[in-house]
Amino acid sequence: MVISNQDYIDHELSTSLDSADSFEGPEKLLEIWLTPHENDLNVENGLRSVPLFEWQNLLDIINCKILSLKKSENLDAYILSESSLFVYNNRIILKTCGTTTTLLSIDYFFKICEKYLHWNIKFFKKPFKIFYSRRKFMFPHKQIGLHKDWNLEVQYLDSFFEDGSSYIVGKSNKDHWHLYTNGNSNLVQFPINNGLPSPSVFKFNDETFEILMTGLSTEASRQFFTNEIFKNNLSGNSNLHTDGHILGLKTSKFTQLNNIYNTDAIIHDAFSFTPCGYSSNSIIDEKYYYTLHVTPEKGWSYASFESNVPSLKYNLTNLTILKKILNLFKPSHFAFTLFQLKDEFVHIDHLYDFNNHEKTDRIIYDVDEYELLYLSFVIGEE
Numbered sequence: 001m002v003i004s005n006q007d008y009i010d011h012e013l014s015t016s017l018d019s020a021d022s023f024e025g026p027e028k029l030l031e032i033w034l035t036p037h038e039n040d041l042n043v044e045n046g047l048r049s050v051p052l053f054e055w056q057n058l059l060d061i062i063n064c065k066i067l068s069l070k071k072s073e074n075l076d077a078y079i080l081s082e083s084s085l086f087v088y089n090n091r092i093i094l095k096t097c098g099t100t101t102t103l104l105s106i107d108y109f110f111k112i113c114e115k116y117l118h119w120n121i122k123f124f125k126k127p128f129k130i131f132y133s134r135r136k137f138m139f140p141h142k143q144i145g146l147h148k149d150w151n152l153e154v155q156y157l158d159s160f161f162e163d164g165s166s167y168i169v170g171k172s173n174k175d176h177w178h179l180y181t182n183g184n185s186n187l188v189q190f191p192i193n194n195g196l197p198s199p200s201v202f203k204f205n206d207e208t209f210e211i212l213m214t215g216l217s218t219e220a221s222r223q224f225f226t227n228e229i230f231k232n233n234l235s236g237n238s239n240l241h242t243d244g245h246i247l248g249l250k251t252s253k254f255t256q257l258n259n260i261y262n263t264d265a266i267i268h269d270a271f272s273f274t275p276c277g278y279s280s281n282s283i284i285d286e287k288y289y290y291t292l293h294v295t296p297e298k299g300w301s302y303a304s305f306e307s308n309v310p311s312l313k314y315n316l317t318n319l320t321i322l323k324k325i326l327n328l329f330k331p332s333h334f335a336f337t338l339f340q341l342k343d344e345f346v347h348i349d350h351l352y353d354f355n356n357h358e359k360t361d362r363i364i365y366d367v368d369e370y371e372l373l374y375l376s377f378v379i380g381e382e
């Protein structure tokens, strides 16, 4: 297969994926910021100048593949066989589910940084920010190696970065969410641009909003089975192995998941797995992303929504977005996490009017420059 750095689709892989066994939907989410700002690195396009084959090599290490790539002015968004990868000039967000070994990508990632960006981890000691998080696994015994145990994951992260902070957010004997953070705030002083202090070091913007849902309603789950898509006559082709990208886009349109922020400035990519499952990436205004992943099988149904779109910019609130997503998936349980810089923190903890829900946790943490809100709800039988 010829590989270039343009948008692309792996047709061969896209038609050969299949799964029938229990699936760990909940993702491992690794976010590494080399520097605070996109143009702080001394190489044009920073991490986005790294050739595609290097990302493929990195993903091979953790057992997943690229299904497609959409490029935009500031952000490259990959749909993977197990969720998504986002690459900005200065940072990556790697979100993978199933039994992928996400953390084993770190070593290769720094090799890439050294080779293409002259970024030497031994010299810099730590990137600007590292976040690693995941929900409690449904099938922890199925995980591979260090991912079987949170403490091993933390030890492994500390072997690269030393002295990180590890949190169990929520009830440790029930549903909860794990978070590891680390980073080197001194990097904001580092002379990266031709020996001069980086001009844009003092202010950076960031917020991340996640909704993690289990126990999806039967009616909602149905929409993410390919046979259901055919039954609804959404595709003119009756071959179930029709390219999952075509079915994915039809599903996005049908469910309106391609229009969460009511804007036309959007690049959307989606994939429907056979016999079921759905992943999508959306880029807004060439720089923000939101991503959805759905595991609709009854025994272990799960869906996740993640976004770094500042909703207020689009005359929306995160609460509106939350309600939109919940109305679509109607989960029996959901948790959401919101990371915002302290001076922008908006509490959305007044969610008291959602159908029959019961709030089980409300937790707020100060995490360096950020404030983190974690809420968890169980919704009673309708």
Ligand SMILES: C[S@@+](CC[C@H](N)C(=O)[O-])C[C@H]1O[C@@H](n2cnc3c(N)ncnc32)[C@H](O)[C@@H]1O
Pocket (backbone or CB within 6 Å): 017, 018, 019, 020, 023, 024, 025, 026, 027, 081, 082, 083, 096, 097, 098, 273, 274, 275, 276, 277, 278, 279, 293, 294, 295, 296, 297, 302, 303, 304
């Ligand atoms: C959409 S993918 C991504 C999972 C994601 N993290 C989530 O939140 O559900 C998972 C869904 O696709 C289905 N699937 C089918 N073939 C698959 C494959 N080869 N790799 C991963 N998932 C596959 C799984 O059974 C599951 O329902």
